[in-house]
Amino acid sequence: MDTAQEISDRYVPIAKFLGAPEFDHKKLAEAKAALTNGNADAAVTAALADITNTNSQFAAAREARLNAERVGRLLFAILILIPFAAYLWYYRREKWEWRAPVIGLIAYNLVYNALYFGRGYTYSLSVFNVESNIEPFFQARTIDAMIALLIAIVVVGVLSRRADVYRAALNSINAAFLIFALLVVQIDFFYLLWNVSFAWYIPDLALGFKYYLDVLQTSAFWPLLYVPLLAILPFIALGARWVAAKVKIGK
Known part of the structure; x- marks a missing residue:
């Protein structure tokens, strides 16, 4: 019962911080009475039940506080995506190749x-x-992203071998x-x-780890000030297109 009381006392300031009402401890009162x-x-059973209830109330209060903060971030999260949604709208309007x-x-x-x-890594x-x-x-993960990006653009160039130069370059930009x-x-x-x-x-530690990997992947487009990989992607696609046309891949 001492443990249940200690946990109860510990969660009083936590509940206040989370903006939650004071946690219910009816089972602790039952334990004291028993x-x-x-x-x-009966005292031990009630004390253990109170500990379980306290943990459950804390989890609910924590989730409520997290959800309240998520609501506060929702508008900005939507605003971040608006430019991408606008580009996709324009993409569809122009009927560009998908x-x-x-x-x-x-x-x-x-x-x-x-x-x-493939290297056995996890998040x-x-x-x-x-x-x-x-x-x-x-x-090394940034380098992996650069390799993957280059291969992807080569694939786009090969697939664009029957398109004109403008369309092939546009396909690489859209890819x-x-x-x-x-990633965004x-x-x-x-x-x-x-x-x-x-x-x-x-x-969430797994999602957090993946978040940092995703952020690092975005740097692959412009890894260094003097290495604007994004700017040369159309030329890589055009080179792959030219080679594919010469060797008549998929004819």
């Missing part, structure tokens, strides 16, 4: 995830053996847009759920 009456077994860019999007995700999971901090490996690990947009959607979703700073709670 102990006073000399019924030790096939090659979407296949490029699929190719990117297949290659990137194959490079990641967990356990992939680090020592702290000094953290920075090299994340740098890059779709890849980037999907995932980053935005994590922001909506957990924010980007965690003052009083620990977010």
Whole structure:
């Protein structure tokens, strides 16, 4: 019963911080009454039930506070996506090709995830053996994203071999847009759920780990100031288109 009382006292300021009403401790009162009456077994049972109830009330109060904060972030999360939605609207209005860019999007995700999971990695901090490996690990993931992006654009170029130069270049730009947009959607979703700073709670660790990987992938489009990979993607696609046309792939 002492443990139940200690837990009850501990959660008083926590409930206030979460903006929740004071937690109910009827079972703790029952435990005290049972102990006073000399019924030790009933006291233990009631005390354990109170601990369980306290934990449940805390979980509900925590979720309510998280949901309230999520509602506060919802408008900004929507605003982030508006430019991408506008581009997709314009994309559809102009009746641009979907096939090659979407296949490029699929190719990117297949290659990137194959490079990641193929090495036995998971979305967990356990992939680090020592702290000094953290920075090299994340740098390597940016390189993986660049490799996946280049392969995806080559695929788009090959698929655009029968298109004119303008359409082939446009397909590569649209593929890059779709890849980037999907990453932003995932980053935005994590922001909506957990924010980007965690003052009083620990977010879902697997989603948090993936969030950082997604952010790193966006840097693949422009990894360094003097390495604007995004700017040369159309030329890579045109090169792949020219080679595919010369060797008559898929004729």
